[in-house]
Amino acid sequence: MNAPFPETVSETEKLPLTVLIAAPRGFCAGVDRAIEIVERALERYGAPVYVRHEIVHNRYVVDGLRAKGAVFVEELSEVPEGVPVVFSAHGVPKSVPAEAERREMIYVDATCPLVSKVHRQAERQIEAGRHILFIGHKGHPEVIGTFGQVAEGDMTLVETVEDVAELQVPAGKQLSFLTQTTLSVDDTAEIIAALTERYPDIVAPKAEDICYATSNRQAAVKEIAPKADLVLVIGAPNSSNSLRLVEVSERCGTPAKLIQRGSEIEAGWLKGVETLGLTAGASAPEALVREVIDRLAELRQVEERPVVTAEEKMVFKLPRQLTE
Known part of the structure; x- marks a missing residue:
């Protein structure tokens, strides 16, 4: 043989x-910042520091921080009393910091500032009375976090060009659109083109959301x-x-x-x-x-x-x- x-x-x-x-x-700058936040939290508060969701999507990075004393969990309910917690770079629904404050937890928000910018845009669009069509991938932490900035029903997810033809939007509402920051530039451009063709008066973000x-x-x-x-x-x-x-x-x-x-x-x-x-x-x-x-x-x-x-x-x- x-x-x-x-x-x-x-x-x-x-x-x-x-x-x-x-x-x-x-x-990128957002990832650099998020990792440094966990490392500085470990220096300031000592291990363990809990992190809600993977701080960034990379096993090598997560394992390295785990070796230094970070503990990764999916929900705030898994964090014991009296220990600090960091929110991941992808952003979290408003209910998460609200729950942390209710429990009087020490928490640090490592949400990428460019994701936070989208969160603020979502709030402003709702304040202006618009319904948001959000271009993104269902189930992604960033999408979950952004949907969690507004009331249920104020935002509709659009994943593909084909979704645009199937959309059913609230009657009489002006529309706006926002996007996840990590999408394909080309695919997103195609979806935006389909949206603007179907809804010529749709309000675009002041600057592109893709980071x-x-x-x-x-x-x-x-x-x-x-x-x-x-x-x-x-x-x-x-x-x-x-x-x-x-x-x-x-x-x-x-x-x-x-x-x-x-x-x-x-x-x-x-x-x-x-x-x-x-x-x-x-x-x-x-x-x-x-x-x-x-x-x-x-x-x-x-x-x-x-x-x-x-x-x-x-x-x-x-x-x-x-x-x-």
């Missing part, structure tokens, strides 16, 4: 592989995907912005795979691949990018080529209670 072919080969046998590394990639980091990372993939035989996207399967990067590559005609760690890469994936595109979702740290490149270097002679399509300098302030 033949021995299995080894996955690692000698340097002399390795085929060359050009790796186009997208920039920007990885952590700068989501837009930038998708634009970077549009640049590298046509030049690559395969694109690898580092991100979690429950990360909306990472899944959108896979879709963007495939829409460009280039197959893409979503991976969480370098160890997932199989030698067979690189068969016939001379140029590989590499990016990371907004919740994936740079350490995982290096890990993936190291894994590729075990299999091929790697030449790294950064492809820069934008520069990001956004920084969000930390909550005052952690800086005073």
Whole structure:
């Protein structure tokens, strides 16, 4: 019986592989802020610090914070008395901080400021007497949090262009629309076009709700995907912005795979691949990018080529209670 072919080969046998590394990639300002909030809360209050929902959608990040003393739960009811709790970057319904205050809990809100901006827009649209059509993915924490800013029935979810034709909206109500911050730029544009065609008087947000980091990372993939035989996207399967990067590559005609760690890469994936595109979702740290490149270097002679399509300098302030 033949021995299995080894996955690692000698340097002399390795085929060359050009790796186009997208920039920007990885952590955005909101993710950086959320992780620092948990770390500072641990420094200030000591372990354990509870976190409602994964602080960001990345197992490597979550496991690292767990090792420092963070405890991740899904509901506030799981948090014992007398310990601090952090709300995730995705945002929470108004009922969550209200319950924390009722229980006199120490809590820190790590909601991304760009998500908070959408929350405030939702409140203003309702105050103006409008019904909101919200473009997003059912069940995503950000969508749940945004719906939780207004009364039940004040907002209707729209997931696809096909949904627009099926909409039944309150009679006599002016309409407005808002969007989840981590959507596909192209898909969202198609849905907005369908909404404005059906409802010409619908009120748009003053600025696009899809966040700068989501837009930038998708634009970077549009640049590298046509030049690559395969694109690898580092991100979690429950990360909306990472899944959108896979879709963007495939829409460009280039197959893409979503991976969480370098160890997932199989030698067979690189068969016939001379140029590989590499990016990371907004919740994936740079350490995982290096890990993936190291894994590729075990299999091929790697030449790294950064492809820069934008520069990001956004920084969000930390909550005052952690800086005073």
